[in-house]
Amino acid sequence: MSTNTPTTPEVKKPRLTTSAMIASIAGEGQRVQAAPFGKALVELARERQNIVGLTADLAKYTDLHLFAQAYPERFFQMGMAEQLLMAAAGGMAKEGFVPFATTYAVFGTRRAYDFVHQVIAEENLNVKMCCALPGLTTGYGPSHQATEDLALMRGIPGLTIVDPCDALDIEQAVPQIAAHEGPVYMRLLRGNVPLVLDEYDYTFELGKAKLLRGGRDVLVISSGFMTMRSLEVAKALQADSVDVAVLHVPTIKPLDEPTILAEARRSGRLVVVAENHSVVGGLGEAVAGLLMRSGVHAPFRQVALPDEFLDAGALPTLHERYGISAEAMGRRIKSWL
Secondary structure: OOOOOOOOOOOOOOOOOOOOOOOOOOOOOOOEEEOHHHHHHHHHHHHOOOEEEEEOOOOOOOOOHHHHHHOHHHEEEOOOOHHHHHHHHHHHHHOOOEEEEEEEHHHHHHHOHHHHHHHHHOOOOOOEEEEEOEOOOOOOOOOOOEOOHHHHHHOOOOOEEEOOOOHHHHHHHHHHHHHOOOOEEEEEOOOEEEOOHHHHOOOOOOOOOEEEEOOOOEEEEEOOHHHHHHHHHHHHHHHHOOOEEEEEOOEEEOOOHHHHHHHHOOOOOEEEEEEEEEOOOOHHHHHHHHHHHOOOOOOEEEEEEOOOOOOOOOHHHHHHHOOOOHHHHHHHHHHHO
């Protein structure tokens, strides 16, 4: 007689996956539009034969795969070589093409900075750099979080910088940056991108800030998806009788100084700059410098990422931890008031 004890068959548990790389910042139930950059570029390239697309092994993750499918003869896969990507884009621009070069923002700025500076910007070449995962839009940690990209790129003379809020912003920005003569760096939201600005009679204009709503107590000056968060905060704070104005600044450089100054000069309001970027060197410091140089001494605060290397993890957790969730932003504004 066998003395072996019967064993229960091992049950395989489902493999847990991380949500760290999910780059969509859409809330539950929020309206979204899929791949607005890729679709807008495909549409534009139908009319403009000189538009070409390049990427550094990230076509699918920058929505450039749609362009590659539509125009394979105008698509160039450069491999994981971001310096080559920018140098090649500069060479194509010299030959009369309008290159749209895509990669992640950390690679397009930190890794390829000297090539952007020397090959593209110094010669004022017509290259459009559209870089995904800006700021804190991935939970993969400092290797993928481009929390200082605006600080780096703002230092390059003659470079236009765009930080769109949503799918509408991106869709309308693509043809305008293509028409602009000179280099452009655009922070890119990809995948399922929120759609919010169509509710505010909004039209993107390169170089222009737009007042989305008025308010007597607080003026929030924001860019990127923090404009979406600012609008959420403004609605939430109405319940506490706090009236919040939101000024969307999609063009970081050149800054729309007249519009910002006109709004900041209205007395009795707290001025808050909200951005998906480090407190160092981004929109907040650009606005603060403008106000000081112009003699506007309004109470001033920043909602931005801290000057530190951020943690890895799920985006909702990180946004709350670092103060750029709508809830955290609302609490801070109430405390400042």
